[in-house]
Amino acid sequence: MAVLLKKHCSKAVLTVVALIAITHAQQTNTRASAAKKEDVEFTCPTEVGNGNFADPATCKRFYQCVDGYPYMNRCPSGLYFDDISKYCTFKDEARCGPIASTPAPSTEPPVDLATKCNTAECELPYCFCSKDGTLIPGGLDPEDTPQMILLTFDGAVNLNNYDHYRKVFSKNRQNPNGCDIKGTFFISHEYSNYNMIQQLASDGHEIGTETISLQQGLQDKGYEEWVGEMIGMREILKHFSNISKSEVVGMRAPFLKPGRNTQYKVLEDFGYIYDSSIGAPPSPVPIWPYTLDYKIPHECKAGSCPTKTFPGVWEVPLNAHYVEDYEGGHCPYLDQCVLHNHDAQEVFEWLQEDFSRYYEQNKAPYMMPFHTNWFSIKELEQGLHKFLDWTSTLPDVWFVTMTQALTWMTDPKSLKQVNSIEAWNCVKKKENIPPPSCNNSNKCALSYKNPNMNFTDTRYLETCAECPNQYPWLGDAGGSGIPGKDNYVPDNVRK
Ligand SMILES: *[C@@H]1O[C@H](CO)[C@@H](O)[C@H](O)[C@H]1NC(C)=O
Ligand SMILES: *[C@@H]1O[C@H](CO)[C@@H](O)[C@H](O)[C@H]1NC(C)=O
Ligand SMILES: *[C@@H]1O[C@H](CO)[C@@H](O)[C@H](O)[C@H]1NC(C)=O
Secondary structure, three states, X not given: OOOOOEOOOOOOEOOOOOOOOOOHHHHOOOOOOOOEOOOOOOOOOOOOOOEEEEOOOOOOEEEEEEOOEEEEEEOOOOOEEEOOOOEEEOOOOOOOOOOOOOOXXXXXXXXXXXXXXXXXXXXXXXXXXXXXXXXOXXXXXXXXXXXXXXXXEEOOOOOOOHHHHHHHOOOOOEOOOOOEOOOEEEEOOOOOOHHHHHHHHHOOOEEEEOOOOOXXXXXXXXXXXXXXXXXXXXXXXXXXXXXXXXXOOEEOOHHHOOOHHHHHHHHHHOOOOEEOOOEEOOOOOOOOOEEEXXXXXXXXXXXXXXXXXXXXXXXXXXXXXXOOOOOOOOEOOHHHOOOOOOOHHHHHHHHHHHHHHHHHHHOOOEEEEEOHHHHHOHHHHHHHHHHHHHHXXXXXXXXXXXXXXXXXXXXXXXXXXXXXXXXXXXXXXXOOOOOOOOOOOEEEEEEEEOOOOOOEEEEEEEEOOOOOOOOXXXXXXXXXXXXXXXXXXXXXXXX
16 A cells, blocks of 8 residues: 655645655755855854854845855755745745844854765665665565666657657557556657657656756756746646646756756755666666665766765666676666667667676666667667567666655565556556546747847747747746746745
């Protein structure tokens, strides 16, 4: 039976998932945004030690002093720093500082670096870790563990790839319980067709967010940028594909460059359940997903992984794909391995060998991350279809969405009981998923001005909703034409 937990303070009840993401960090301190080291003139008061201090110049910022060094923080969009309670809040409640006599709050631990996995303290369903990241949850033996396969597709969905993606999920491919196989899409905005995305969501695939603009260098940007990109993307999906916000609970950072602690703070603040942006180097035994209560149990390939703990937030890492002699190299996204000189049979065998490292060892979920590129090469696409047909014959292989996989992990069931997992069932129509895309969608030609260029261009957007005034973009997810209109308030400060 699925446990249904609310994220505290959050109105969003996760009706789909029996997934638990209690984030203790939210209850305490910093509603503060990401701390960013900058050259600032602010001097931390020496007599009071660590703490948060109002920025004399603006109420939208404050400084977090850590061992005498001032880190400049911005309040989340729309909020202001209250110098009495020392956190960001609504404008009419914020008492702007600096207020002379306010004592600094008693100090927070200065650098909250995550420690190594402590299995004695880390218990399901809230927490999961293992020393080297390879252990099966629930102490199951590999032969009792279902082999999950996670098909993920990143970027825009449009005419270039839609039919190819649909073919992957053709009706004759089913899980052992007779339900159609499912996958997960991490959507980026530009060139996306929201009518098609609505259909994918309506078919029961999971929709997560990448970002609106796929800008480079986002990993070094601040809280507001991440909110604009990621929460803005979620708003666009709501607006133009009628996908409920409570269904969008997963995130993938563009180019697999996680945004250090900042991205995870946004994730936590806005009620996401998991991230899937962290690449793991090739390892003989693949890594299972884990919560960010403890240090990441593998090398961080991107170099911009979170260093703090984010209790209860799941990371579904991207294990490197490779075969023993490294023919084709190794890659997080399958289309980044060099297989284009192979024929379909060779591609199939390559995938089979890569997969066997999971299937014959610890049955960690086999993630198959794709960009549209994979499907532009016939041999790769055919090789994938051979692979999918072959795995469909294995009795213990399940193609599930990310949240379905995490639901299993929070309450691991042995293979014999897997048929009873509600979240893996398809008999009851899921609530909260949008209706099928409409037959008379609007094909909107919209003016679009890239902020970095001073000419106006046209972008097309297809949707069952009404055409907006302008191409939706950062700060204007609804396409109202009013720049900087949007104002996203984290769940944990919403009253
Ligand atoms: C949006 O989806 C909901 C179900 O989640 C449905 O009741 C509603 O009619 C849909 N709205 C439109 C405009 O299609
Ligand atoms: C859309 O078209 C299909 C097939 O042409 C039809 O079966 C369906 O009823 C139509 N849906 C709506 C909402 O008009
Ligand atoms: C773009 O703007 C710059 C300065 O604002 C101007 O010098 C330049 O001519 C403009 N370019 C175009 C193509 O309009």
